[in-house]
Amino acid sequence: MSEADAETAEPAGGRSGIWIEKYRPEGLDDVKGHENVVPRLKRYVEQDDLPHLMFAGPAGTGKTTAAQAIAREIYGDDWRENFLELNASDQRGIDVVRDRIKNFARSSFGGYDYRIIFLDEADALTSDAQSALRRTMEQFSNNTRFILSCNYSSQIIDPIQSRCAVFRFTQLSDDAVEAQIREIAAEEGIELTDDGVDALVYAADGDMRKAINGLQAAAVMGETVDEEAVFAITATARPEEVEEMVEQAIAGDFTAARATLETLLTDRGLAGGDVIDQLHRSAWEFDLPEQATVRLLERLGEVDYRITEGANERLQLEAMLASLALEDE
Structure with a gap:
């Protein structure tokens, strides 16, 4: 079921249904964890002065929810007819901007000054599509408002950014x-x-x-x-397991550290990237000397880059542990 279909479906009783949709906040007042963002968005809605918006931040922090909440507050029960949601990572070409967006912006609508187009993962749009989007934003600015969602605003061309009020959605507390x-x-x-x-x-x-x-x-x-x-x-390792692996390596016991890594990858089902993320998140929380933590972060940076470039995850993680073990000799 697509996100749009899930949104239109009525939540079933009991524990059925998709909970992220069943418990999605409907109004801006229900959006949690963004005390610096929500009041500004509410003022736009209350003053009926909505500009183009850009929501930038990590996944799962409420960008789509905030966009839908704005539409619900402006249009009430008519919000679905006046809110077009597109996922740019699936439909990232210039034809989408020229066709679907323009057709929606041109179509008639009753009783409202403008409609809203929500473009999710806009940083996946090609440069040509972004250029076409900029021109479309100019052409239909009198009757259409765009809300762009992205993980990295740096991937959006400056002419689009300058036309939007930018909101940063940080990781939730x-x-x-x-x-x-x-x-x-x-x-x-x-x-x-x-x-x-x-x-x-x-x-x-x-x-x-x-x-x-x-x-x-x-x-x-x-x-x-x-x-x-x-x-x-959730295929997540306990923090103490990850810490134990690092402590074993730093103590010079590479065999034990490698065995712990094998447990995480095989028994726990973690991917190499998951191990790196957990190490990075928890590095300063480990009971390690500061110098050891610095060495760990340096090695993590190298391993993350190599894996991103296509290197073997297991081999790189074992090499990282071996490097930490050799440092102690």
Whole structure:
């Protein structure tokens, strides 16, 4: 089911349905964790003075939700007829800008001064498509507002950025994620332990979508969602396991460190990129000397670059552990 289809479907009772859609905030007041963004967006809506907008930030931080909430508040029950959502990563060519966007912008609509086009993952648009989009934004500025969503605003050409009010969506705080998953657990009648909450927050790393999906997946396994269920279902290693691997390498015990890495990759099902992300997130939280942490981060940067360029993940991670082990000799 596409995101649009899921949005139009009525949530079923009980635990059925996709929870990220079932519990998606409907109004701007319900959007959590963005106290610096929401009041400014509300003022635009209240003053009926919506400019073109650009939402930049990591996945799962509320960019799509904020765009839909704006449409709901402006159009009420008519929001779907006046809100066009396109995913630029799937439809990234110049023809999409020329055809679908222009056709929507030209079509008639009743009772409203403008319609909204939401272009998700706009940083995936080709440079030609972005140039065409700029001209389209100029051509239909009297009756159309664009909301662009992207992970990296630097990938959007300057002429488009200058036409938009830019909002930065940062990773959600642990408190905001915890409040949401506790609320959903209570609504769904799930017993959620404190260590289960901590595990969900850790696994999500500021991504509300990931936290809610993890909660729903873990809830399928049983009535109680605890730390063990969360780490198993989200393919996330416990922080202490990752720390143990690093400590073994720094202590010069490469064989033990390699065995721990093998457990993470094979038994836990982590990908090499997952291991790197967890190491990077937790490096300063490990009980390691500062110099050792600096060496670890230096090696992580090298390994991440090499894997990005196509190198073998396992080989690069083992080489990183070997390098840390040799440093101690």
